[in-house]
Amino acid sequence: MIHEAITRYLQKHHQTALSPKAVLFDMDGVLYDSMRFHARSWSEIAQKYHLNARTEDFYLFEGRTGESTINELFQRTFHRDATEGEKQAIYKEKTALFCTYNDGSPMPGAAEVLKEARMAGLQRLVVTGSGQSSLIDKLNKSYPGHFERDKMVTAFDVKYGKPHPEPYLMGLEKAHVQANEAFVVENAPLGVEAAVAAHIFTIAVNTGPLPDHVLTEAGADLLYPDMGSLAKDWREIMEAARSVRL
Numbered sequence: 001m002i003h004e005a006i007t008r009y010l011q012k013h014h015q016t017a018l019s020p021k022a023v024l025f026d027m028d029g030v031l032y033d034s035m036r037f038h039a040r041s042w043s044e045i046a047q048k049y050h051l052n053a054r055t056e057d058f059y060l061f062e063g064r065t066g067e068s069t070i071n072e073l074f075q076r077t078f079h080r081d082a083t084e085g086e087k088q089a090i091y092k093e094k095t096a097l098f099c100t101y102n103d104g105s106p107m108p109g110a111a112e113v114l115k116e117a118r119m120a121g122l123q124r125l126v127v128t129g130s131g132q133s134s135l136i137d138k139l140n141k142s143y144p145g146h147f148e149r150d151k152m153v154t155a156f157d158v159k160y161g162k163p164h165p166e167p168y169l170m171g172l173e174k175a176h177v178q179a180n181e182a183f184v185v186e187n188a189p190l191g192v193e194a195a196v197a198a199h200i201f202t203i204a205v206n207t208g209p210l211p212d213h214v215l216t217e218a219g220a221d222l223l224y225p226d227m228g229s230l231a232k233d234w235r236e237i238m239e240a241a242r243s244v245r246l
């Protein structure tokens, strides 16, 4: 299955081989078990502002900027864009709610994946739409010794949110690697789309409530139910990546 996935990737992106040097990790839903708190905060905000949304929508929107999520809900409910003032006020409220609920739990199995990536000699980077100012401190606390300040892409770096490839292209730049020298680990359909659009081999982990097909249809090259099962397969993936040639 892994060999076939790599062959399909190479054919699709007109590459002859993978040459693993870096892993670009998404953050919420991959390194942290935080999506349920985002979804809860968004749902409460939607209810308060009478915006038409189901909890599942926030897993489908995951990876978008907060402003674009608010705009989508305004279009759907009121058939107009949200004003700048509305976007800023609502996003501020959502962020405050999230900070109240978020317990900072690391994603089960994520530490094992990071360990495997380090043992395989790969750089580890974070690519996130999050704009928390103390992110590197938080990451260093949860995952000591894995991440460096200048090897992160956050909301402060990018102009476009996922599904635009920009965040992952910037991740490649910061790692000083080409698309066929990196892997992405993502949990959200729009994040998978962004990584695939950046021509990177994309491993999806379905840590949320959406059906698997949403992630495969977004273009994921491999799909795992959780980070623990990805950690178990990591060496096999690396061996295949280093041996499969077109």
Ligand code: CA
Binding pocket: 026, 027, 028, 029, 030, 062, 063, 186, 187, 188, 191
């Ligand atoms: Ca995510």
